[in-house]
Amino acid sequence: MKExxxxxxxxxxxxxxxxxxxxxxxxxxxxxxxxxxxxxSFGGMYGNYVMMFPNQLWxxxxxIFVHIGWEHFALNSITLFFLGRITEPLxxxxxxxxxxxxxxxxxNVLAMVLTPNVIVAGASTSLFGLFAAVALVGHFGFxxxxxxxxxxxxxxxxxxxxxxxxxxxxxxxxxxxxALGGSIVAIFLTTRVEGELFPKNQRVLAFVGYFLxxxxxxxxxxxxxxxxx
Numbered sequence: 001m002k003e004x005x006x007x008x009x010x011x012x013x014x015x016x017x018x019x020x021x022x023x024x025x026x027x028x029x030x031x032x033x034x035x036x037x038x039x040x041s042f043g044g045m046y047g048n049y050v051m052m053f054p055n056q057l058w059x060x061x062x063x064i065f066v067h068i069g070w071e072h073f074a075l076n077s078i079t080l081f082f083l084g085r086i087t088e089p090l091x092x093x094x095x096x097x098x099x100x101x102x103x104x105x106x107x108n109v110l111a112m113v114l115t116p117n118v119i120v121a122g123a124s125t126s127l128f129g130l131f132a133a134v135a136l137v138g139h140f141g142f143x144x145x146x147x148x149x150x151x152x153x154x155x156x157x158x159x160x161x162x163x164x165x166x167x168x169x170x171x172x173x174x175x176x177x178x179a180l181g182g183s184i185v186a187i188f189l190t191t192r193v194e195g196e197l198f199p200k201n202q203r204v205l206a207f208v209g210y211f212l213x214x215x216x217x218x219x220x221x222x223x224x225x226x227x228x229x
Contacts, residue, residue: 010093021067025066042062044119046116047113047221048117061101061104063108063125064122076127077123080127086134087134090193099130100129103129103181106177107128107180122174129183132157132179134150135151135153137194
């Protein structure tokens with residue numbers, strides 16, 4: 001455990017946060033831990049509510065750490081454990097945290113705008129971003145291990161999105177948004193293995209593009225609110 005925290009500090013921190021929040025939900029709500037009230041009170045996002053009350057925008061981040069049921073929690077925690085051990089050394093701890101959070105935010109913003117009547121929770125928006133980022137680095141990089149890993153992750157993303165079409169309660173919009181966010185962020189972040197894969201102008205364009213997409217989605221979501229002023 002000590003080696004885990006030493007070698008993968010951000011992955012360890014994210015796992016600990018996820019575990020603490022989930023177990024606290026179970027203790028406080030017991031049989032009702034999967035209810036709308038429990039999920040929402042712990043930071044889950046309900047798009048219509050957030051669009052009605054802009055001071056709730058913090059809910060674009062908190063759903064990343066909230067999970068609905070033991071299966072959802074276990075699957076995402078195990079995925080984060082193994083995927084983080086690959087992605088954190090690739091980007092470095094700080095950049096890995098940026099990638100994780102920015103992917104989740106993009107997925108949650110897209111879910112808020114396109115599926116406002118759905119309660120959103122789970123780390124899968126961020127995890128799809130990590131998969132997409134490694135796939136992109138593998139595709140454009142030169143490291144043979146990352147190239148093979150990138151091919152595997154592209155296939156894995158496709159299979160998961162296909163299954164999402166037939167699984168009720170899964171936010172395919174959030175997953176697509178997470179993958180989009182991770183792909184964009186991976187362009188403007190440098191990696192420890194491949195360095196700067198893209199020229200500076202493309203990196204700047206990706207950086208600006210990420211925030212422009214977020215801004216446009218938020219303007220669309222809160223257009224009526226802004227019109228009051």
